[in-house]
Structures are given as structure tokens and as C-alpha cells.
Amino acid sequence: MDNKRNSGIFFNIFAVVLSLASFFVAWKMILPQYVINKNHYAKVDAEVNAAKDKLESLKVAKTSLDNLGTIVDQMFIAIPSEKDDPNIIAELEAIATKNNAYIPSIQIADSGSAGSSAVAVSFSVSGGFADMQGFVNSLENDLKFFSVKSLAISGNKEGLINLSFQVEAYQQTDSSLTSTTQSSTLPSDVSGGIE
Amino acid sequence: MGEENAAEPAAPVTTPPPVVDAEGKDDSGEEFSAIEDEKRFDFAAMLNWITAILAISAAVFLYLLSKDLATKATTLENEKQVVVAQITGTTYSKVEQQASSFKSAVLELQNASQSRYLMKDFLPQFYAHIAKNVVLGNVSISDNGEIDLDGKTDSYNSIAKQFLALKDWAVGGNNVLTNVELLSSAEVAGEKGKLEASFAISATIDKSISLSTADIAAVSPDPSVSGTDAIESGGTDGQ
Numbered sequence: 001m002d003n004k005r006n007s008g009i010f011f012n013i014f015a016v017v018l019s020l021a022s023f024f025v026a027w028k029m030i031l032p033q034y035v036i037n038k039n040h041y042a043k044v045d046a047e048v049n050a051a052k053d054k055l056e057s058l059k060v061a062k063t064s065l066d067n068l069g070t071i072v073d074q075m076f077i078a079i080p081s082e083k084d085d086p087n088i089i090a091e092l093e094a095i096a097t098k099n100n101a102y103i104p105s106i107q108i109a110d111s112g113s114a115g116s117s118a119v120a121v122s123f124s125v126s127g128g129f130a131d132m133q134g135f136v137n138s139l140e141n142d143l144k145f146f147s148v149k150s151l152a153i154s155g156n157k158e159g160l161i162n163l164s165f166q167v168e169a170y171q172q173t174d175s176s177l178t179s180t181t182q183s184s185t186l187p188s189d190v191s192g193g194i195e
Numbered sequence: 196m197g198e199e200n201a202a203e204p205a206a207p208v209t210t211p212p213p214v215v216d217a218e219g220k221d222d223s224g225e226e227f228s229a230i231e232d233e234k235r236f237d238f239a240a241m242l243n244w245i246t247a248i249l250a251i252s253a254a255v256f257l258y259l260l261s262k263d264l265a266t267k268a269t270t271l272e273n274e275k276q277v278v279v280a281q282i283t284g285t286t287y288s289k290v291e292q293q294a295s296s297f298k299s300a301v302l303e304l305q306n307a308s309q310s311r312y313l314m315k316d317f318l319p320q321f322y323a324h325i326a327k328n329v330v331l332g333n334v335s336i337s338d339n340g341e342i343d344l345d346g347k348t349d350s351y352n353s354i355a356k357q358f359l360a361l362k363d364w365a366v367g368g369n370n371v372l373t374n375v376e377l378l379s380s381a382e383v384a385g386e387k388g389k390l391e392a393s394f395a396i397s398a399t400i401d402k403s404i405s406l407s408t409a410d411i412a413a414v415s416p417d418p419s420v421s422g423t424d425a426i427e428s429g430g431t432d433g434q
Contacts, residue, residue, distance in 0.1 A: 008240060015243035022250035026257055034261035041268040048271050051278040058287045061294040072297055079300035079307075117303055133318065140315045145304060147311040152335040166338070170307050172299040 078145040081172045083110075083119055088169050091144045092123060099134040101127035117173045121146075124164040132161045145170055312340070316406040320371070324364050326357050340400040342372070347391045354380050354394045361398060366406060372398040 065072055080087070085108050096103045106123040125135055132153075139146050152164040281287060314336070325331060331346040348354055354377070362375040378395040385391040 012240050012243050015240065015247040018247040019243070019250045022247065022254045026254035030254055030257045030261060034257055034264070037261050037264040037268065041264045041271070044268050044271040044275060048275045048278065051275055051282060055278055055282055058282065058290055062290045065290065065293055065297065072293065075297060075300045075304070079303045081296050136318060137315045140313055145307060147307055148314045149338040150336060151314055152333065154333045170303050172296055172303055
């Protein structure tokens with residue numbers, strides 16, 4: 001009878017110890033790991049969703065760019081990604097040649113104002129009246145975007161007209177300045193891109 | 196005595212209560228509350244074991260849940276690697292760069308277009324408002340829209356007409372030139388002894404008025420105003 005009673009008490013205590021041990025293990029070991037795994041899962045899930053969104057937007061962008069075709073190339077000629085003095089000179093010379101005009105000199109400088117993408121171009125051109133009208137037309141219709149800021153017109157002794165131009169050409173601004181906040185939600189290895 | 200004993204009714208036989216000693220044992224030496232104790236023991240043990248089973252189950256459940264989350268996270272990590280590999284691949288990184296550049300170019304073009312004033316629209320209409328007998332010497336147009344011009348004509352009267360032609364130049368009821376001022380006017384002797392009237396005019400272009408070459412047809416200046424060869428004749432004049 002004593003043996004039976006002792007073993008009963010032993011199992012009773014064992015059950016209590018088992019309960020406490022389980023509780024302790026769950027509370028101190030499994031639960032913290034669970035919280036870590038849960039947070040990690042949520043983080044990875046958000047990153048995957050952001051990456052998927054970005055991939056989707058890139059697919060849309062690719063389709064749009066494909067549909068735009070040559071317009072994209074024309075846009076990059078109008079507003080190049082960086083300062084392109086040689087192209088500005090070549091373009092002005094082409095316009096002058098087309099209109100039987102002559103450009104003695106061209107000066108190109110940054111506009112100077114902070115954050116501006118404008119490139120200041122100064123030049124003079126001379127030719128007949130109709131050709132000068134044609135030059136102004138060609139300059140403002142050119143694929144490369146020029147904006148006439150100031151203009152001085154005068155005649156010379158050879159019967160030609162002199163036009164002195166101050167024009168601005170443009171280049172793309174830093175795309176990181178124009179990108180919006182969406183990229184901040186992307187994982188670090190894919191951030192800094194398109195909206 | 197024997198009769199007396201026979202007449203007496205038999206006294207009921209009662210079992211005396213067992214003698215219990217200090218240890219709770221009766222005289223036979225067995226536990227008297229064994230059954231009750233056994234019942235109490237079973238209930239407590241059951242409760243303890245149910246608690247233990249629940250605690251273990253909860254711990255195992257939590258562990259499995261945690262393990263499942265870790266597995267799912269690993270799967271997602273792999274999925275992310277695949278998507279990121281696609282994004283950072285040649286095709287899409289080029290698309291991204293191109294799209295970003297295109298967007299930047301469009302924004303830049305939009306801003307620049309808004310501030311651009313088209314000389315190809317202004318100049319033909321300006322010439323259309325220069326009288327035929329006026330020879331322009333210099334015309335300068337600044338970034339803020341100030342226009343200065345000087346030239347020669349045959350009389351003060353012609354200067355006045357030219358001044359009014361520029362002052363009254365309007366599109367859709369709005370004057371294209373504002374603050375028109377006659378800066379100077381003088382009569383001087385020309386090369387062949389003929390009197391010439393020189394003048395200088397300043398004004399400000401209202402850049403908010405949109406001009407187009409189509410508007411030239413609508414221009415109805417003074418009959419003496421001819422237009423497009425004004426500068427050309429100025430050039431021949433050698434100013």
C-alpha cells in the first residue's frame with residue numbers, strides 16, 4: 001500500500017514538474033523564437049511584395065517604352081542625360097548650314113543656378129533675312145530642345161543680318177531627385193529605382 | 196439466577212467500534228480511509244496530468260508554429276531572390292534606367308516648355324507691325340521680355356505712326372507690348388541731304404499672350420505697314 005501511495009505522489013510531482021518545465025521552455029525559449037520568426041516572416045513578406053510590385057511596374061514600363069518606340073530616342077536627343085556640348089555645336093552647325101547661315105563662334109556654359117539643368121549657349125549667326133527667319137524656325141523646331149532667352153538683331157554693311165542669341169539647352173536632372181517615396185519601401189538590394 | 200437470566204430479553208448485540216490507535220489503524224492494522232485517499236489521489240493526478248499534457252501540447256504547438264513560420268520565411272526568401280534576380284538582370288535594369296531617364300527628360304521638357312517664349316511666333320508678327328518706310332537698326336529682346344528697337348524713317352509723323360502701330364498691337368483684345376515708350380526721336384540730315392527721322396522705342400512683351408503664325412493673317416496694321424523686309428532693309432542701310 002505504501003509503495004502504491006509513494007508512486008502516486010511521485011507521478012503527481014512529476015506531472016507538476018513536467019507542466020512547469022513545458023511552460024518554462026515555451027515561455028523562455030520557444031516564444032521568443034516564435035516572435036523572431038514571425039517578425040522575420042513579416043519583413044520578408046513585405047520585401048517580396050515590394051519586389052513583386054517593382055517587377056510589375058518594370059514590366060509595365062517596358063511595355064510602355066516599347067509602345068513609345070522612337071519617341072523615347074527622340075526624347076533623349078531633346079533632353080540628354082548629361083551635358084553634351086559636342087552635340088549642341090553639331091546641331092547648331094547643322095541648322096546654320098540648312099539655312100545658308102554662318103556661325104562665327106559658340107560659347108557654352110552651365111547656367112550657374114543650383115539645381116538647374118540648363119546649359120547656356122551664346123552664339124551669333126549671320127545671313128540673309130529669309131535665312132535668318134528660317135534659322136529661328138529651325139532652332140525652335142529642332143529635335144534638340146532650345147529655348148531662346150535673348151536675341152539681338154542688327155544689320156551689317158554687307159547687307160546681311162546678324163542675330164546674337166542667348167539660348168538654353170537642357171539636360172536631365174538627377175533621377176534620384178525626382179524619384180518618389182515608393183522606393184523607400186523596397187528591399188535594399190532593389191531600391192533606388194523606378195516608381 | 197438462571198431463571199432470571201432466562202426471563203430477561205436478549206440484549207441487542209452491537210458491534211463495538213473498532214479501536215483506532217494514534218496512527219489511524221484499527222486493531223486489524225489496515226488503513227481505514229484507503230478508499231477515500233485513493234479517490235482524492237486519482238482526481239489530483241488527473242488534474243496534474245491534464246495540465247501537463249496541455250502545457251506540453253501548447254509548447255509543441257508553438258514550436259511547430261515557429262518552425263512553420265521559419266520554413267515559410269525561407270521559401271519567401273528564395274522567392275525574393277528569384278524576383279530580385281529578375282529585377283537586377285540586364286533586361287529590367289536597362290528598362291529601369293531608361294524609364295527613369297525618360298521620366299526625368301519628360302519632366303525637364305515640361306518645365307522648359309512652360310517657360311519658353313517662341314521667337315518664331317513673335318518675330319513674324321513683330322515685322323508685320325513695322326511700317327514699310329521704317330528701317331530698323333537694332334532690335335534686342337531680353338530674357339525678361341524687354342524689347343528695345345531703334346531705326347530711321349522719313350518724318351516725325353512716321354515715327355508717331357510706328358509708335359502707335361506697336362502700342363496698339365493686340366491679340367484677342369490684349370496688348371502684346373506693354374509699357375511702350377518713345378525713348379528718343381530726332382531729325383537728322385541723311386547722306387544725300389534728305390532729312391531722316393531717327394527714333395528709339397522700348398517696350399515689354401507680354402509673354403502670357405500666346406502668339407502663333409496663323410495670327411499674322413489677322414494682322415491689320417496701317418496700310419503703310421508692310422512687314423517682313425523691315426530688318427532686311429535695315430541691313431542694307433548699313434546700321
